[in-house]
Amino acid sequence: MKMPLGEEKNGACDRSIYVNNPHLDSMKDDILYHFNLGTSTHDLPAMFGDVKFVCVGGSPWRMKSFTEYIAKELGLLEPNAEFPNICEGTDRYAMYKVGPVLSVSHGMGIPSTLIKLLYHAHCTDVTVVRIGTSGGIGLKPGIVVVTKQSVDSVFQPRLEQVILGKPVVRSTELDAELAEELLQSGKDLAEFETVIGNTMCTLDFYEGQARLDGAFCSYSEEDKQSYLAEAYAAGVRNIEMESSVFAAMCKLSNLRAAVVCVTLLDRLKGDQLTSSHDILNSYQQRPQVLVGHYIKKKLNAYKKS
Ligand SMILES: O=P(O)(O)O[C@H]1O[C@H](CO)[C@@H](O)[C@H]1O
Numbered sequence: 001m002k003m004p005l006g007e008e009k010n011g012a013c014d015r016s017i018y019v020n021n022p023h024l025d026s027m028k029d030d031i032l033y034h035f036n037l038g039t040s041t042h043d044l045p046a047m048f049g050d051v052k053f054v055c056v057g058g059s060p061w062r063m064k065s066f067t068e069y070i071a072k073e074l075g076l077l078e079p080n081a082e083f084p085n086i087c088e089g090t091d092r093y094a095m096y097k098v099g100p101v102l103s104v105s106h107g108m109g110i111p112s113t114l115i116k117l118l119y120h121a122h123c124t125d126v127t128v129v130r131i132g133t134s135g136g137i138g139l140k141p142g143i144v145v146v147t148k149q150s151v152d153s154v155f156q157p158r159l160e161q162v163i164l165g166k167p168v169v170r171s172t173e174l175d176a177e178l179a180e181e182l183l184q185s186g187k188d189l190a191e192f193e194t195v196i197g198n199t200m201c202t203l204d205f206y207e208g209q210a211r212l213d214g215a216f217c218s219y220s221e222e223d224k225q226s227y228l229a230e231a232y233a234a235g236v237r238n239i240e241m242e243s244s245v246f247a248a249m250c251k252l253s254n255l256r257a258a259v260v261c262v263t264l265l266d267r268l269k270g271d272q273l274t275s276s277h278d279i280l281n282s283y284q285q286r287p288q289v290l291v292g293h294y295i296k297k298k299l300n301a302y303k304k305s
């Protein structure tokens with residue numbers, strides 16, 4: 001059973017968030033264990049009901065730094081402002097909020113708990129963007145890739161998940177208009193190169209991404225190069241590990257979603273991340289700057305309309 005929230009009186013529920021679980025109806029409380037939040041312990045609509053943009057990424061540090069950055073960009077940075085971690089009390093995730101922007105770290109892998117949080121908070125018209133890092137294919141390190149399609153290891157836009165022992169295939173389609181708008185934001189900024197391309201999502205950093213430096217490797221440099229060339233020919237420009245589950249979950253929930261990842265290295269040239277810590281950190285900030293620009297532009301347009 002589908003349960004849209006924020007349904008308009010005329011029946012249109014364009015940008016409502018869906019969950020699809022009849023069991024939720026019969027639960028008096030929902031404990032969002034991984035966030036250390038819950039429907040009976042926290043007033044989720046009061047805490048999160050005004051959220052319009054959600055940015056997710058692997059590292060807690062990145063998501064805090066994005067919050068500080070976007071607060072400044074939106075003129076919401078008070079003197080001596082501190083941004084407490086809303087998920088304090090659990091070390092699994094870090095979550096920060098400033099105005100209508102929620103910033104959440106997800107480590108490696110993405111929880112569907114975030115969808116339930118937005119649902120319980122009665123959020124509507126939410127845009128979710130993953131701001132991550134990746135390995136590029138045939139791209140100079142530091143280039144930002146806006147994902148056109150998130151594809152699996154055989155370059156198909158799908159996520160296969162085993163549910164009750166049976167494979168279930170889900171679409172990983174992302175919002176094409178949002179991707180174009182983000183690409184445009186990158187071009188407007190003109191501070192770094194931004195391209196659009198397919199993103200391959202893997203289960204593993206080493207063999208899954210055709211690396212030669214993992215604990216296990218049963219193929220040659222030649223095999224690796226030929227697989228990456230095949231990926232490139234299929235439109236793949238970068239590789240990471242969350243876009244497909246992120247895209248599939250957002251699609252199922254009717255959330256407008258995009259993936260923006262910087263490339264940390266060119267996988268055609270190597271496997272190890274040899275750039276200095278400072279350079280890698282500066283690369284990581286690029287998706288934040290791009291998405292910050294986009295959010296600011298959107299909020300200014302809302303204000304004018
Ligand atoms: O930079 P983040 O968001 O962590 O994403 C990428 O980095 C991790 C691997 O180093 C994977 O989670 C991959 O998807």
Ligand SMILES: O=c1cc[nH]c(=O)[nH]1
Pocket residue numbers: 133134135136205209239240241264
């Ligand atoms: O090569 C890379 C770099 C970052 N993240 C990945 O998943 N792969």
